[in-house]
Amino acid sequence: MHKKAYFxxxxxxxxxxxxxxxxxxxxLAHTNRxxxxxxxxxxxxxxxxxxxxxxxxxxxxxxxNNSIENGNIKNPTNTILEQIGEFCYRNxxxxxTNFTKEVFLKTIPSxxxxxxxxxxxxNILFNYTKGKDMETSRVLISSKNIxxxxxxxxxxxxxxxxxxxxxx
Numbered sequence: 001m002h003k004k005a006y007f008x009x010x011x012x013x014x015x016x017x018x019x020x021x022x023x024x025x026x027x028l029a030h031t032n033r034x035x036x037x038x039x040x041x042x043x044x045x046x047x048x049x050x051x052x053x054x055x056x057x058x059x060x061x062x063x064x065n066n067s068i069e070n071g072n073i074k075n076p077t078n079t080i081l082e083q084i085g086e087f088c089y090r091n092x093x094x095x096x097t098n099f100t101k102e103v104f105l106k107t108i109p110s111x112x113x114x115x116x117x118x119x120x121x122x123n124i125l126f127n128y129t130k131g132k133d134m135e136t137s138r139v140l141i142s143s144k145n146i147x148x149x150x151x152x153x154x155x156x157x158x159x160x161x162x163x164x165x166x167x168x
Contacts, residue, residue, distance in 0.1 A: 036139050036141075039112065039139050039141045039166050039167065039168060040141045042108070042109075042112055042141075042166045043141040043142060043143040043164050043165065043166040044143045046104075046107065046108070046114070046143070046164045046166065047081075047143040047144070047145050047162065047163075047164040049080075049107075050079065050080040050081045050103075050162075050164075051079050051080070051081045051082075051145050051147065051162070052079060053079060053080055054076065054077055054078065054079055054080075055068070055073055055075075055076045055077070055078050055079070055080060055083050056068075056076035056077065058080070058103060061102055061103065063098065063099070063102040064099070064102065064103070067095070067099065072087075072092070072095055074086075074151075075149075078149060079147075080103055081145065081147045081162050082147055082148075082149045083099065084096050084099060084100060084116070084118060084126065084162075085118055085147045085148070085149055085157065085158060085160050085162070086149050086151070086157065087099065087126075088118050088125040088126045088160065089149075089151070089157035089158075093125075093126060096118075096126050096128075097126075097128055100116055100128045101128070101130075104116075104130070108130060108166075111168060112131070112166050112167070112168055113129075113130060113131025113132055113134065113137070113166065113167050113168070114129070114130045114131060114164070114165070114166055115127070115128065115129045115130075115134065115163075115164070115165040115166075116128045116162070116163070116164055117161075117162070117163040117164075117165070118147075118160050118161070118162055118163075119160060119161045119162075119163065120160050120161075125160065131167075134165065134167050137167035137168060138168075139167055139168060140165060140166075140167045141165065141166050141167070142163055142164070142165045143163070143164050144161055144162065144163045144164075145161075145162045145163075146158075146159050146160070146161060146162070147159065147160050147161075147162050148160065
């Protein structure tokens with residue numbers, strides 16, 4: 001009878017060890033990988049949203065309302081990207097930076113990093129980056145769009161390339 005209890009105890013110990021080792025191996029195999037699809041969707045969603053939402057539709061933002069009232073934003077029917085492009089055309093990069101910061105402040109989740117570039121050919125007219133350095137990222141997703149606009153009846157600006165980069 002004594003040997004039987006010994007074998008049951010040894011059997012229970014081996015079974016518990018196998019279960020614990022299995023759980024540890026499963027946890028070690030699960031790494032914290034960046035979610036490539038979410039990053040890709042975020043990049044495309046940001047550029048689609050910024051190229052379709054009009055400036056006047058962001059009326060809950062005090063900075064945007066003040067910019068309309070003080071004349072920095074001359075055409076509130078511009079889309080967000082068109083307005084940033086117009087700021088670049090008018091050499092108002094500080095205003096473009098503040099506008100971008102205010103508009104995208106609550107849009108980009110904190111676990112993602114974000115960069116908005118406005119280019120005229122290979123010349124970078126505007127560069128806004130939120131978050132850590134993209135060089136350390138394993139996943140970097142970029143989405144592009146062409147923007148242009150009209151200042152008055154006789155003056156147009158663009159076409160510029162707008163590029164949104166997102167990474168984790």
